[in-house]
Amino acid sequence: MKLKGRHLIDVNDFTVEELQAIINLGLVIYKNPSKFSELCKGKILGTLFYEPSTRTRLSFESAMLRMGGTVLGFADAETSSVKKGESVADTIRVLDGYADIIVMRHPREGAPLLASQYSTVPIINGGDGGHQHPTQTLTDLLTIQYYKNHIENLKVAICGDLLFGRTVHSLLKTLSRFPNIEFILISPPELKIPLHLKNDVIEKHNVKIIETTSLEEHMKDIDVLYMTRIQKERFFNEDDYIKLKDSYILTPEKLKYAKEDLLLMHPLPRVNEINYDVDKDPRAKYFQQARLGVFARMALMVLLLGRDTNA
Amino acid sequence: MKLKGRHLIDVNDFTVEELQAIINLGLVIYKNPSKFSELCKGKILGTLFYEPSTRTRLSFESAMLRMGGTVLGFADAETSSVKKGESVADTIRVLDGYADIIVMRHPREGAPLLASQYSTVPIINGGDGGHQHPTQTLTDLLTIQYYKNHIENLKVAICGDLLFGRTVHSLLKTLSRFPNIEFILISPPELKIPLHLKNDVIEKHNVKIIETTSLEEHMKDIDVLYMTRIQKERFFNEDDYIKLKDSYILTPEKLKYAKEDLLLMHPLPRVNEINYDVDKDPRAKYFQQARLGVFARMALMVLLLGRDTNA
Amino acid sequence: MKLKGRHLIDVNDFTVEELQAIINLGLVIYKNPSKFSELCKGKILGTLFYEPSTRTRLSFESAMLRMGGTVLGFADAETSSVKKGESVADTIRVLDGYADIIVMRHPREGAPLLASQYSTVPIINGGDGGHQHPTQTLTDLLTIQYYKNHIENLKVAICGDLLFGRTVHSLLKTLSRFPNIEFILISPPELKIPLHLKNDVIEKHNVKIIETTSLEEHMKDIDVLYMTRIQKERFFNEDDYIKLKDSYILTPEKLKYAKEDLLLMHPLPRVNEINYDVDKDPRAKYFQQARLGVFARMALMVLLLGRDTNA
Numbered sequence: 001m002k003l004k005g006r007h008l009i010d011v012n013d014f015t016v017e018e019l020q021a022i023i024n025l026g027l028v029i030y031k032n033p034s035k036f037s038e039l040c041k042g043k044i045l046g047t048l049f050y051e052p053s054t055r056t057r058l059s060f061e062s063a064m065l066r067m068g069g070t071v072l073g074f075a076d077a078e079t080s081s082v083k084k085g086e087s088v089a090d091t092i093r094v095l096d097g098y099a100d101i102i103v104m105r106h107p108r109e110g111a112p113l114l115a116s117q118y119s120t121v122p123i124i125n126g127g128d129g130g131h132q133h134p135t136q137t138l139t140d141l142l143t144i145q146y147y148k149n150h151i152e153n154l155k156v157a158i159c160g161d162l163l164f165g166r167t168v169h170s171l172l173k174t175l176s177r178f179p180n181i182e183f184i185l186i187s188p189p190e191l192k193i194p195l196h197l198k199n200d201v202i203e204k205h206n207v208k209i210i211e212t213t214s215l216e217e218h219m220k221d222i223d224v225l226y227m228t229r230i231q232k233e234r235f236f237n238e239d240d241y242i243k244l245k246d247s248y249i250l251t252p253e254k255l256k257y258a259k260e261d262l263l264l265m266h267p268l269p270r271v272n273e274i275n276y277d278v279d280k281d282p283r284a285k286y287f288q289q290a291r292l293g294v295f296a297r298m299a300l301m302v303l304l305l306g307r308d309t310n311a
Numbered sequence: 312m313k314l315k316g317r318h319l320i321d322v323n324d325f326t327v328e329e330l331q332a333i334i335n336l337g338l339v340i341y342k343n344p345s346k347f348s349e350l351c352k353g354k355i356l357g358t359l360f361y362e363p364s365t366r367t368r369l370s371f372e373s374a375m376l377r378m379g380g381t382v383l384g385f386a387d388a389e390t391s392s393v394k395k396g397e398s399v400a401d402t403i404r405v406l407d408g409y410a411d412i413i414v415m416r417h418p419r420e421g422a423p424l425l426a427s428q429y430s431t432v433p434i435i436n437g438g439d440g441g442h443q444h445p446t447q448t449l450t451d452l453l454t455i456q457y458y459k460n461h462i463e464n465l466k467v468a469i470c471g472d473l474l475f476g477r478t479v480h481s482l483l484k485t486l487s488r489f490p491n492i493e494f495i496l497i498s499p500p501e502l503k504i505p506l507h508l509k510n511d512v513i514e515k516h517n518v519k520i521i522e523t524t525s526l527e528e529h530m531k532d533i534d535v536l537y538m539t540r541i542q543k544e545r546f547f548n549e550d551d552y553i554k555l556k557d558s559y560i561l562t563p564e565k566l567k568y569a570k571e572d573l574l575l576m577h578p579l580p581r582v583n584e585i586n587y588d589v590d591k592d593p594r595a596k597y598f599q600q601a602r603l604g605v606f607a608r609m610a611l612m613v614l615l616l617g618r619d620t621n622a
Numbered sequence: 623m624k625l626k627g628r629h630l631i632d633v634n635d636f637t638v639e640e641l642q643a644i645i646n647l648g649l650v651i652y653k654n655p656s657k658f659s660e661l662c663k664g665k666i667l668g669t670l671f672y673e674p675s676t677r678t679r680l681s682f683e684s685a686m687l688r689m690g691g692t693v694l695g696f697a698d699a700e701t702s703s704v705k706k707g708e709s710v711a712d713t714i715r716v717l718d719g720y721a722d723i724i725v726m727r728h729p730r731e732g733a734p735l736l737a738s739q740y741s742t743v744p745i746i747n748g749g750d751g752g753h754q755h756p757t758q759t760l761t762d763l764l765t766i767q768y769y770k771n772h773i774e775n776l777k778v779a780i781c782g783d784l785l786f787g788r789t790v791h792s793l794l795k796t797l798s799r800f801p802n803i804e805f806i807l808i809s810p811p812e813l814k815i816p817l818h819l820k821n822d823v824i825e826k827h828n829v830k831i832i833e834t835t836s837l838e839e840h841m842k843d844i845d846v847l848y849m850t851r852i853q854k855e856r857f858f859n860e861d862d863y864i865k866l867k868d869s870y871i872l873t874p875e876k877l878k879y880a881k882e883d884l885l886l887m888h889p890l891p892r893v894n895e896i897n898y899d900v901d902k903d904p905r906a907k908y909f910q911q912a913r914l915g916v917f918a919r920m921a922l923m924v925l926l927l928g929r930d931t932n933a
Contacts, residue, residue: 037353042659044687046680054385055405058357061383062409065355072683074676074697075385086891094677094890097913098684268405269397291408348664365696366716369668372694373720376666386696579716580708602719 004306007116007123011134011170016177023142023151025309026299030146030292033066039307040069046099047073048091049126050106055268055290056126056135060103063297072098089118096121101305104128122304130166136267137170138300139293144224146292147263147285151175155221157184159248160228160273162193167267168228169197176205184210184218188244190236215247216254224263225250227286229273251275258283265289315617318427318434322445322481327488334453334462336620337610341457341603344377350618351380357410358384359402360437361417366579366601367437367446371414374608383409400429407432412616415439433615441477447578448481449611450604455535457603458574458596462486466532468495470559471539471584473504478578479539480508487516495521495529499555501547526559531568536561538577538597540584562586569594576600626928629738629745633756633792638799645764645773647931648921652768652914655688661929662691668721669695670713671748672728677890677912678748678757682725685919694720711740718743723927725757726750744926752788758889759792760922761915766846768914769885769907773797777843779806781870782850782895784815789889790850791819798827806832806840810866812858837869838876846885847872849908851895873897880905887911 003018011019029036045064047057052075061071088106092115096102102119104112105126112125112132127133144151156175162168162185172193175181183201185193192211201207212218219225230248232241249272255262266274266286278284302309314329322330340347356375358368363386372382399417403426407413413430415423416437423436423443438444455462467486473479473496483504486492494512496504503522512518523529530536541559543552560583566573577585577597589595613620625640633641651658667686669679674697683693710728714737718724724741726734727748734747734754749755766773778797784790784807794815797803805823807815814833823829834840852870854863871894877884888896888908900906924931 042688044684058383058385058406058409062355065381065383066353070381070687070692071383072680072687072693074680086893090890090892093909094912095680097909097916098680268401270401271397287404287408290405294408369694369696369717369720373666376692376694377664381692382694579712581712582708598715598719601716605719 003303005122006304007112007119007125008134008300008304009113009116009123009125010132011137011174012177019138019141019174020151022138022296022299022303023145024299025302026138026142026292026295027146028309029298029302030295036067036298036302036309038068039302039309040064040067040305043067043069043101043305044099045069045071045073045301046095046102047071047075047126048095048102048104049073049075050077050104050111052076053105053127056105056133057103059290059293060124060126060135060297063294063301066294067298067302088114092118092123101301124300124304130164132170133166134170135293135297135300136167137174138296139289140167140171140226140265140267141174142296143265143285143289143292144263148223152179152181154180154223155182155184155218156224156226157186157218157222158226158228159186159215159250161191161230161234162187163191164234165228168226169193171226172197172201176201176207182208182210184212184222186212186215186248188230188240188248189213190240191230191234213247215250216257219254220257220259222258222262224265225258227264227266227270227274229271249273249275250278252277252281255281255283314614316433317615318423318430318436319445319611319615320424320427320434320436321443322448322485323488330449330452330485331462333449333607333610333614334456336613337449337453337603337606338457339620340609340613341606347378347609347613347620349379350613350620351375351378351616354378354380354412354616355410356380356382356384356612357406357413358382358386358437359406359413359415360384360386361388361415361422363387364416364438367416367444368414370601370604371435371437371446371608374605374612377605378609378613399425403430403434412612435611435615441475443481444477445481446604446608446611447478448485449607450600451478451482451537451576451578452485453607454576454596454600454603455574459534463490463492465491465534466493466495467535467537468497468529468533469537469539470497470526470561472502472541472545473498474502475545476539479537480504482537483508483512487512487518493519493521495523495533497523497526497559499541499551499559500524501551502541502545524558526561527565527568530565531570533569533573535574535576536569538575538581538585540582560584560586561589563588563592566592566594625925627744628926629734629741629747630756630922630926631735631738631745631747632754633759633796634799641760641763641796642773644760644918644921644925645767646921647924648760648764648914648917649768650931651920651924652917658689658920658924658931660690661924661931662686662689662927665689665691665723665927666721667691667693667695667923668717668724669693669697669748670717670724670726671695671697672699672726672733674698675727675749678727678755679725681912681915682746682748682757682919685916685923688916689920689924710736714741714745723923746922746926752786754792755788756792757915757919757922758789759796760918761911762789762793762848762887762889763796764918765887765907765911765914766885770845774801774803776802776845777804777806778846778848779808779840779844780848780850781808781837781872783813783852783856784809785813786856787850790848791815793848794819794823798823798829804830804832806834806844808834808837808870810852810862810870811835812862813852813856835869837872838879841876842879842881844880844884846887847880849886849888849892849896851893871895871897872900874899874903877903877905
C-alpha cells in the first residue's frame, strides 16, 4: 500500500485497506491533534474551486492549517480569471507550480481526472458535477468507524433521493466492499437506486438489499440511518410531491422505535428533512460528522503528501 | 472579569472595566508587537462575511496573522455556497468546527446573536445590518485613549448624520458610560439623534448634551471631533441638501479656532466631508485610527481566546 | 544599489544592475529554496486585485508563503467593498497598515503609481490596465538567464500582436538595455510595434531590429522565440484574419529548422497560438517559465522588504 504521490479522483480507486489506513490515521489525529500541528509545515494546499462550495473548501483549509501548512486558491471561477478560455490541462500545469497538493471542484464531470493526468502534485477531487465527491465518502466512513468501532456487520439505511444523489451512490458502492453490510434503501418509487448500481452492488459484492418506501417500517433494525434531501424538482408530478414529502421528514416520533445506539447521519446542508427537534437526540451526529470530515481530510493529505507520521 | 469564551455581539454587553481591559491590552501590543507575534500560533480565525467589508475583514485578518495565527473564510455570500437555504444555526454548527474564533458580518440584524447561541467558539459581530458594529467602537475608544491618555473629562463633538448612523449611536451609548463626557452633537435639524437614544443617554447617565446645526460654533471647546458622512439621500429635499452640504465639510479654515490638541477622527471611508487639505494637519488622526483598529482587534481576540499574555 | 523600501511600478525604473540582482537572487532561491523558507516569517503580503488575475495573484501568494510569510487581500473589487467611492489614496493609507508589502492590480493606468505616492510600505504593480506588468518582465528575464546563462548576445524573436501587447512592449524596452540583443519582430503588417517604441528602442539603444510577417523566415537564427496571442478583434477585417491566423500558430513542423538550444517562451494563457503537440518538444519552456515566475517574485519581495539573505 502506497498513497504518497497518488491522486484521489474516485474513492473506489482506493482499496479497502487503503481507505482503512486513511480512516485510522484520521482518528489518531482526532484524538491527539497537537502531535500533528506541524506535520505539514512548509506545505501549500491549492484550493481550485471552479464552483463555490464553502463547506468543502473550508474543511480542507482548516485541515491544512491545523497541520501547520498554508493555503492559496480561489473560491469561484467567476472571481478568478480562469475563464479566459484556457484548458484545464494548461491551467493545472501552471498552478501545480504554486502548491504542493491541490483540491479541485469543477462543474464538469471528469475535470479533476484530466487535471490529475497533467499535474506533478497530488490532485484531490473536491466534487465534479453530479459525479464524484470522494472526501464526503471518506468523512462518512470515518464517522461510522468512530461511532461503531468498525465498518462491518451493519444494517445501513439510506433515505432520500437514491436515483440522483451523488453522495449516496458513492457511499453505497464503497460500503459494499466492507464485510457483511446490509442496506435498507428508503425512497419514493420514482427515486429508487439506478438499476446498474443495484446490479453492480448486488452481483459483485453479494450485499443484501431491502428496498422500501417507508422510513418507519424497518426502523427498529437499523444501525446507521443516513438521511438525505429530496429535491422537489425530482418528483414527476406535484401531487406525488405533496403526498410524499412529509413521509421522508425524520421526527422524534419516527425515531421512537429506533435502536438506542442508532447512528444518525446527514451530509448537510439539511433543509427540512430532519426536524430541528431531532437535533437534541443524542443519536443525531450530523454536526459531529462535519467536524470529523476535517480529520478525514487531514489524514488524506498527510498520506498523499507522504509525510512521516512517526517523526 | 472574565472574557475567555465570551462573544462580542453588542459593545454594551461588556462593562466599562472589560472595555478598558481590551483597550489597555491593545495599547500594550501596539507598543511591543513582537512580544505577541506567536501568541495565537495554531489558532484559526474564521471570517464569515455574508456581505463584503474589505476594511473590517482585512483588519481582523491582519490582527490574527500578526499574532501567528491563521485565517479561513469567505468575503461574500455570493461566492460562498451558504445561500443554499441553510439556516444560520446549521451553518455555524458546521463552521465552528473549522475555526477557533469567528467574526461574522451579516446583512440581517441579529444574525451574529443567533450564531452565538449555537456556536461552541467565540463569535464577534463584524456588523449586522444597520444595527451594531462593536469593533468600530472599540477602535474609537482605543484611539481616544492613545491620544488623550484617558477616556474621561472630554468634550466630544460628533458631526454628520446622527439619526441613522450606526457607528455614531454605538459610540454615543458607550462613551456615555465613561466618566464626565460631554457631547456636542452637530447635524442638520432633520438628522438629529433619535429621541429614545437621547433619553437613554441623558436620563441614564446624566451626560450633558449640546445640539447644534453649526460645525463652527463650539469648535474652540472641542477635545475630540468625530466626523461622519451625510448621505445625500437622507435629506428630505434637494434644496436643503444644497443649502447645507458645504457647511458640514471640514476645511482647514474651520479648524482655525480649534484646540491645539484636538483629536480629529473619522470611521472611514470618507467621501468629501473632510477636505483633503486637512490630511496634512497634525491633529487629523483618522488614518492612524484605522491602524489602531488592528490592535483593538488583536486584544479582543486574545482575551476571547483566553491566551496567556504573560507567557 | 538599494532596493529596500522601493516600489516597483515600471520595470524601467530599475537599472540593469538592479534587475540583474533580482534575477540572480531568484535563481539562488530556486536552487536552494529550503534555505529561504523562513526568510519572510512575520511578514504580510497584501494582494489588492481590483480586477481578477488568478495566475499573478497566486504566483505572488505562493512566493510569500514559501518564504514563511502570510497573505491577506481581495481577488476582485466586486467582492470587496472598495467600490464605495473611496479614492485609491485613502484606501492605500488604510491598507498599508494591514500589510508589510502590497501587490496591486488595477484596471486604471497609473493607479499603482498613485498608491505608491501615499503608501508607507512597498507597492508592486501587478498590472495596471494595458500599461505595465513589470513582474511578467522579471519572470521573462529570469527564464532567459536560467536557460541561456546570460542576458546578452541573443537573437530574440517576438511573435504576435506587437502593436497592443503590453507584455511585449515591456520586454522589448527592458531587453534593449542589455548588451548586444537583436530583435526579430514577427507580426501581421497591421500589428507591427508602434513607431514611438521602435524609435525609442533603436535610437536610444542602437538595437538591431528585423521586422517580418513570417514566423518561419528567420527560424534557424533565433535564440529565444517568444510567442504571444493575436486577438481576433485586433484585425481590421475578417478576410485578413482568416488569411493570416494559421501562419502565426507554432507547430512542430515550423520548429523543424530551429536551433537545438532554442528557448521557446509564452507568457500564458495560450489559446491556440502554440499547437499542443509542441508541448512535448524539450525546447518548450513556457510552463517552466510560469514556475520560475514564483522565484522572480520571491527575490523581488525579499529585496524590497530588505530581508537579510545571508542570515
